Amino acid sequence: MKTDDLIRHLSANATPVRRLPPAWAQAAQWLLVALFSVALVVLLVSPRPDLAVKLGEMRFLIEEGAAFATAVTAAMAAFCLATPGHSRKLALLPAVPLALWFTSLGLDCLRAWLAFGWKAFQVELDWVCLPAIAMVGAVPALAIVAMLRRGAPLAPRMTVMLGGLAAAAIGDFGLRLFHPQDAGLTVLIWQFGSVLLFSALAGWSGHFFLRWRHVRLAG
Amino acid sequence: MRSAQDGDAAAFASLLREVTPLLRRKVLRKGWARHPQNAEDIVQEILLSVHTARATYDPERPFLPWLMAIARNRMADAARRDARQAAYEVAVEHLPEIRSEADQHAVLCRWDDQEQLRKAIHQLPPAQRQAIELLKLREMSMKEARAATGISIAALKVSVHRAIKALGALLDKEAWR
Numbered sequence: 001m002k003t004d005d006l007i008r009h010l011s012a013n014a015t016p017v018r019r020l021p022p023a024w025a026q027a028a029q030w031l032l033v034a035l036f037s038v039a040l041v042v043l044l045v046s047p048r049p050d051l052a053v054k055l056g057e058m059r060f061l062i063e064e065g066a067a068f069a070t071a072v073t074a075a076m077a078a079f080c081l082a083t084p085g086h087s088r089k090l091a092l093l094p095a096v097p098l099a100l101w102f103t104s105l106g107l108d109c110l111r112a113w114l115a116f117g118w119k120a121f122q123v124e125l126d127w128v129c130l131p132a133i134a135m136v137g138a139v140p141a142l143a144i145v146a147m148l149r150r151g152a153p154l155a156p157r158m159t160v161m162l163g164g165l166a167a168a169a170i171g172d173f174g175l176r177l178f179h180p181q182d183a184g185l186t187v188l189i190w191q192f193g194s195v196l197l198f199s200a201l202a203g204w205s206g207h208f209f210l211r212w213r214h215v216r217l218a219g
Numbered sequence: 220m221r222s223a224q225d226g227d228a229a230a231f232a233s234l235l236r237e238v239t240p241l242l243r244r245k246v247l248r249k250g251w252a253r254h255p256q257n258a259e260d261i262v263q264e265i266l267l268s269v270h271t272a273r274a275t276y277d278p279e280r281p282f283l284p285w286l287m288a289i290a291r292n293r294m295a296d297a298a299r300r301d302a303r304q305a306a307y308e309v310a311v312e313h314l315p316e317i318r319s320e321a322d323q324h325a326v327l328c329r330w331d332d333q334e335q336l337r338k339a340i341h342q343l344p345p346a347q348r349q350a351i352e353l354l355k356l357r358e359m360s361m362k363e364a365r366a367a368t369g370i371s372i373a374a375l376k377v378s379v380h381r382a383i384k385a386l387g388a389l390l391d392k393e394a395w396r
Contacts, residue, residue: 007239
């Protein structure tokens with residue numbers, strides 16, 4: 001097909017489209033959906049009995065704050081990458097809260113080691129974290145994938161990985177509101193590890209979810 | 220672009236016509252000048268993607284960075300596709316000699332002297348001799364020959380091919396004596 005003919009076909013198919021909101025507005029819309037779904041799951045499963053006490057602990061607040069900030073910045077970065085014209089460097093947005101989250105968990109491991117020695121490194125098997133994060137993060141994950149598919153698949157793997165990180169981080173944020181597990185090393189391996197695993201899986205499947213879907217040209 | 224988002228076909232056509240030479244130059248500068256047809260295909264892919272992603276354009280932001288981000292992405296995809304294809308292509312200077320069934324039959328029929336043919340077949344290595352006897356003299360099908368010998372069809376085909384080639388050489392040598 002000649003380029004002039006293609007332009008004729010494309011302009012004939014140029015039906016009105018609804019402009020996508022800016023990335024920050026899309027991230028805000030997603031956050032509303034995600035928070036509503038997480039709150040619903042936490043209420044259905046019932047919050048942990050010591051939640052009021054935990055909300056007074058600085059370490060718990062820092063880790064929950066870092067998980068929440070990771071989710072927000074990862075969502076923001078994912079929506080930026082799906083909008084042409086934004087710098088790819090924005091993919092680094094969640095690096096700071098992610099580092100803060102990891103550092104807080106790491107410091108807790110260090111404190112436990114100083115207090116109990118090598119006994120502190122006896123890892124509890126807490127398999128429930130993996131499916132629990134998947135359960136709490138399922139609706140946010142579906143929502144963010146559906147929203148990202150409306151954008152441009154410029155960097156499918158990175159975009160979906162950031163979307164997965166956002167969903168998994170908000171999933172872990174919710175998990176800690178009903179799952180009474182605070183041992184630094186256990187949280188680091190089973191919760192932080194699950195978040196990284198889900199993000200990696202999401203990135204691996206990026207091309208499956210995001211690809212150019214061009215208009216079918218008749219004739 | 221704002222008009223195109225609102226469904227103004229004429230404005231969209233005019234925009235695409237205006238950006239096409241720019242995109243063409245960009246694609247050619249990126250090393251696709253050696254393949255003008257490929258370059259035009261990439262330009263068309265970019266135009267298709269601009270059409271697909273037109274909802275992502277924010278009128279508050281400049282148009283060219285938006286367009287060039289799509290162009291760079293499509294050019295990178297094309298380069299990856301090109302590299303993948305190049306990895307699977309093998310430059311062949313001499314094509315291998317492949318004889319068709321008819322050619323193989325012609326080699327055997329070329330020689331009227333059945334006794335000479337029989338002697339030549341006896342000089343073949345056992346696997347090739349067996350393949351010729353079953354497939355050409357007893358006219359078995361490949362499946363029947365496989366069932367009779369337990370040798371795979373691929374291996375039988377190779378043996379027949381080599382046997383025909385060897386027979387041709389042997390019989391030609393006899394003819395010169």
